[in-house]
Structures are given as C-alpha cells and as structure tokens.
Amino acid sequence: MNVVARVEGPGELPRGKPWNLPGALVVRTVAGAAAAAPVEGARVRFGRGRPEDPDKPADVTVGADDKKISRQHGLLVHRQGWWYLSNTGKLPIEVGGYVLRGDGESVPLRAGVTSVLITTPAGRHHVVELFVNGGDGALPPPLFGQHTAPGHVWPLSDRERLVLTVLGQEYLRNNPHAQPIARNQAATQLAELRPEDDWNVRKMDRVVEAVRLRLSRKGVFGLVEADLPQPIGNLLSHNLLTELIVRTPSLTRSDLMVLEDDG
Structure with a gap:
C-alpha cells in the first residue's frame, strides 16, 4: 500500500487524515514528511531517493547530499497492529539505543516519538523522526513558549x-x-x-x-x-x-x- 499523504520541506504538518488517525505513522526529516494510515501492509520508505525515482524511490528524503546514505535506507511496514522498522540500507540504523542492521531484522515501534539516527563514517548524523499516533489520534502540539522540562532520574536502591x-x-x-x-x-x-x-x-x-x-x-x-x-x-x-x-x-x-x- 502506498503512502497516502506527503509534504516537502520543514514546517507544520497539514491537519486531517491520515496525520491525525489513531495508530497512523508520521515520518519526518528536515526535507519533509509523509504519513500512512494503520492499514495492514501499509509502508513508508526513507532514504536519499525521492518519491518520483523509478528505481529506488523514497517517500521521505534524508541525506540528499550524502552518498553514504542509501536511496532506500529504511522501511516501515504495518502488520498485525504494529509498525515495524527494518534497515534496507548499507549503514546501520540506531533506534532507541538499538543498532539495526540490514539483515532482515525489524523492530516494533511504540506509540509516540522515536528518533532514528544514521551515522556515516565521516561523522555526519542524519536524523529521522518517527511518530506513531496514540489512541487519541492527536499529534504533539508545538511547545515554543514553554520552559524546558528538567531531566528525570529514577530512584534505585x-x-x-x-x-x-x-x-x-x-x-x-x-x-x-x-x-x-x-x-x-x-x-x-x-x-x-x-x-x-x-x-x-x-x-x-x-x-x-x-x-x-x-x-x-x-x-x-x-x-x-x-x-x-x-x-x-x-x-x-x-x-x-x-x-x-x-x-x-x-x-x-x-x-x-x-x-x-x-x-
């Protein structure tokens, strides 16, 4: 199933479906964003490519000027109620402190925001932000004027x-x-x-x-x-x-x- 909505460039996301559907996936980079409804088989691809590329298209572009980033570097697929991330590129993907390699392994995404990091041998860091809508179907609002929240420490014996x-x-x-x-x-x-x-x-x-x-x-x-x-x-x-x-x-x-x- 193809991505059903896409925007280019940074800025606020459009309102309405599929962005605000409970369980929907939003993928964001500095180059733009794409969203897919939580339908079995729905998929979103991110990488150095573009949506119109005939060979290896990417629904969301990341690392457009960095040849170390694969044209299709990551794939997100919805199956059995979960969004799964897999690595389809040559460089490892770091997600939540876990290193995901291109060996067919995939990891499920929890509701909320998950940051994905691709680091090149030259030390460049490319960030992809993944957001899975919770049950209320609400995207997180901007908090421009809010004070920075203090860091939290869990007490341990x-x-x-x-x-x-x-x-x-x-x-x-x-x-x-x-x-x-x-x-x-x-x-x-x-x-x-x-x-x-x-x-x-x-x-x-x-x-x-x-x-x-x-x-x-x-x-x-x-x-x-x-x-x-x-x-x-x-x-x-x-x-x-x-x-x-x-x-x-x-x-x-x-x-x-x-x-x-x-x-």
Whole structure:
C-alpha cells in the first residue's frame, strides 16, 4: 500500500487524515514528511531517493547530499497492529539505543516519538523522526513558549544499582553495539563482587523484574511482555537499560566503579 499523504520541506504538518488517525505513522526529516494510515501492509520508505525515482524511490528524503546514505535506507511496514522498522540500507540504523542492521531484522515501534539516527563514517548524523499516533489520534502540539522540562532520574536502591550496573556495563562504557551481558555471566560477576549475598541468576532476575514492573507502572513503555509482540528475546532488559542509561541519567559511568570493588 502506498503512502497516502506527503509534504516537502520543514514546517507544520497539514491537519486531517491520515496525520491525525489513531495508530497512523508520521515520518519526518528536515526535507519533509509523509504519513500512512494503520492499514495492514501499509509502508513508508526513507532514504536519499525521492518519491518520483523509478528505481529506488523514497517517500521521505534524508541525506540528499550524502552518498553514504542509501536511496532506500529504511522501511516501515504495518502488520498485525504494529509498525515495524527494518534497515534496507548499507549503514546501520540506531533506534532507541538499538543498532539495526540490514539483515532482515525489524523492530516494533511504540506509540509516540522515536528518533532514528544514521551515522556515516565521516561523522555526519542524519536524523529521522518517527511518530506513531496514540489512541487519541492527536499529534504533539508545538511547545515554543514553554520552559524546558528538567531531566528525570529514577530512584534505585543500592542493590538494584549494583545488579543493573553489572547487567548494563556495555551501555555504560558507550559500546555502540551494547547489549545486556548474559544472565549467567552477570550472576557470576555479582557473586564475585558480593559473595556474602549468595547471588545467582534467579535472585538477580527478581531484582531486575521488580525495577521493570515499577517503571512500567509509572508509564515507561516496553518493560513488560504485554507491551511487545513476540518474539521478545532480550528486549525487556534492553529497554530497561536504555531507559535508565540513555533516556535518563539514572545510571552513569561513575557507577562502573563498583565493578572494581573487590568486596
């Protein structure tokens, strides 16, 4: 199914359908925007190409002057009630702290705004903003005159901070391909750091689950199975660590000092 609405250049989006439909997708770059209704099979493509290109068209242009950006670099498809993003280009796509490669993998998008980043070897950063309309069908209004909101920090107990620092040490070290370390490895490291606490995988999992559920009740999306389509894999832990490290400074590099503690 083709995109049903498109605008060129920066500026405010037009009012009316499909922009304001609940579940609709809006894709925005500095070059323009496109939207598609939440219909099975609907798709939006973004990249260096243009809509009228006969070979590899892109519904939204990004990186028009950068040959490192593929003409079709990303694809969004609506299926079974979700919008899925996949990488169809040559460079990786970073979405929500997750690195998406052109290997057929796709990630589901939550309601609200998701920023996508494509970084070239020369250090250029190209941003694509994805917006999935929530149930009210309302696009976020401009907030030109509003004061900047202060950053939020989630409170963590010393025990929770220790477990999550061990589990998320790759994120704290700014590894560009960060993933939670293996649960067995994390439990072993915890046992070495704090042998008096008799750590094991089950005890560690209970601590992580308690934090996930607490933040989920506070409105953080993607921390419980009901938020995500199957298969989930390690997305629950990834989303939790992304929330605590990337989106909020609840865990910082200074927390890595605990890994040097001999206990």
